[in-house]
Amino acid sequence: MDILIIYGSLEGQTKKISEHMADILQTNGHQTTTLSSEHLPTDFQVEDYDAAIVGGSIHINKYPKPMIKFVTRHRDWLNATPSAFFTVCMGINSKRPESQQQALQFGQNFLSQTGWKPMLNETFAGAVKYTQYGFITRYIMKRISKHEGGSTDTTRDHEYTDWDRVAHFAEKFAAMVTAQEKSKSAEAEMD
Ligand SMILES: Cc1cc2nc3c(=O)[nH]c(=O)nc-3n(C[C@H](O)[C@H](O)[C@H](O)COP(=O)(O)O)c2cc1C
Numbered sequence: 001m002d003i004l005i006i007y008g009s010l011e012g013q014t015k016k017i018s019e020h021m022a023d024i025l026q027t028n029g030h031q032t033t034t035l036s037s038e039h040l041p042t043d044f045q046v047e048d049y050d051a052a053i054v055g056g057s058i059h060i061n062k063y064p065k066p067m068i069k070f071v072t073r074h075r076d077w078l079n080a081t082p083s084a085f086f087t088v089c090m091g092i093n094s095k096r097p098e099s100q101q102q103a104l105q106f107g108q109n110f111l112s113q114t115g116w117k118p119m120l121n122e123t124f125a126g127a128v129k130y131t132q133y134g135f136i137t138r139y140i141m142k143r144i145s146k147h148e149g150g151s152t153d154t155t156r157d158h159e160y161t162d163w164d165r166v167a168h169f170a171e172k173f174a175a176m177v178t179a180q181e182k183s184k185s186a187e188a189e190m191d
Contacts, residue, residue: 008067028174058089095149
């Protein structure tokens, strides 16, 4: 099956997670196309694909606009196709239960607002890339990290993504897509 992966990523962590998922899906026998929701090719058509994963990171409680636009525009296709959604943020990694709870709400609220019903919905911890931020963002992120129990060492970047959880998500989706493919070809044989 040809699986489309669309990501909305501001500092690259959601892109990195998407690319890791693509590697796993390929290992499981699928073809993949990984694209930024911000830069879709002019001849892009969702109908060219058999399944889709969409992921987006959170910045100041919001997903990237191009990713929201993609899901809104293709909601009916996504609902008619094997699909999965994931969120990347830092709240999920907080020592404070209320921040973790809020992090889980991002995905749930987005899905109920858009009406998309993916087969999987997961939230992964992202990264704090102090070396890539400007002075003000670095200062704010350091304060937030201190409050939430993350590292305040601004001399380097900190990756919190649990790659085993990412792999599990991709493998589960690969198995779901394979099962769907088998049941479709069994149906076709019966016709
Ligand atoms: C300016 C800024 C704002 C952020 N706001 C939030 C937020 O509101 N909630 C949260 O859980 N994480 C927040 N984060 C953490 C990001 O979601 C995290 O760094 C993620 O890895 C970014 O993914 P990306 O590189 O794919 O954009 C913020 C990060 C930055 C730099």
